[in-house]
Amino acid sequence: MAAGPTPNPDGPDGRNGPGSPRRGGTLPVWGIAVLLLAVALVAGRPGGSGTTGTSPPVGTDAAPSADPRRSGAALPRSAPTRLLIPKIAVDAPFTVLTMGSTGELDPPPADNTNLVGWYSAGAAPGEEGTAIIAGHVDTTTAAAVFARLDRLERGDRFTVSRADGTDATFVVDDTDTFAKDDFPSDRVYADTRRPEVRLITCAGDYDHDAKDYTENLVVFAHLV
Template sequence: MVIASIAAVVLIGAALVVHGWPRYSPPPQPTAAQGLASGPPSASPSGAATPLPPATPTRVRIPVIGVNAPLTGLSLLANGHLDAPPEADRNLAGWYQAGITPGESGTAVIAGHVDNTQGPAVFYNLGALKKGWTIDVDRADHTTAVFTIDAVQAYAASSFPTQQVYGQTADPELRLITCGAGFDKSRQEYLGNVVVFAHLTGSTRSKSV
């Protein structure tokens, strides 16, 4: 199953759609306790770190769910949709390279497949993440941006909150997105998306630099 596309609204919007039916257990979905209590996260999240300068992200790491994946740049297609990472590579995610780089002020976006025809893919367990857990994004300037999760939310495609997810913020924030929110067997597609909201809480620098 593959991510299809997301329309360009603000940064990018709409829903990621996947086709097919898994021959394995459905991906975990976030509980209500992990969602946004009301509205978007605070404009000034507790513990927000100083923004980093722009630098190309190279890898996303979430050890608690076994994610350690290289990143590829994603661009918009002629129809205004975001291209998807190559579906054949199960351990590959992509970032919207015309937008914010993870760590600088604003909202950065990383998308990944939930699965493909071979089985679970890089963001299969995204829905199992919890508030307060961390996400590391390695960058080409030899820094690692550390983000703390504020919420994990599932959205139906029919009610995807584009501005809430992709709207720009004063602080450095990150959104991870994949398919989820249930599966329609008759249409052979997921019903929406799982979105992780996170904000920058620190950074580290490679000792070799």
């Protein structure tokens, strides 16, 4: 896989250092790392790797205020606190997804069925760019937060509550399922000029030999 543009080491938005994407790149370097998360989201079954760090997300939250922005206009950077998807009864807090010692992005902890993860070195939900939110489809004992993610359709809406007191509402543009060995990282992770979100989980059959699902489900959405 070809690498994307060189990370910007001195970005102004608090995303400095390894994994910082340069705006406008077609395949940010952090996108390649997140691809490893997509491959690693084995829904907490035996063979799953890593646990999510609990360090606070990068970036500075804006002070709570009224939201006079026009529909779809980007919000200031602020960490997400809760994901609400009424259609599929999701009401889940966030944890931060970080890079592990192997250079792969650690998935959310598999022992919590109602938890989603945000890749904090990328865009925040509502901020200009592509925000990545991942969750398990199930665990060894029960269905997990994204068990019904495949029920979302074009036009459905969901909301991300943010640490600055604002809510970012997104509308689904598309959903698609990709084989893990043919994952279109350029389509899924490419940076965007408008605020967008990707919701990612496992899908397809469970391969007991590989201890992993064969596919990933991706929901594409933009801020409204």
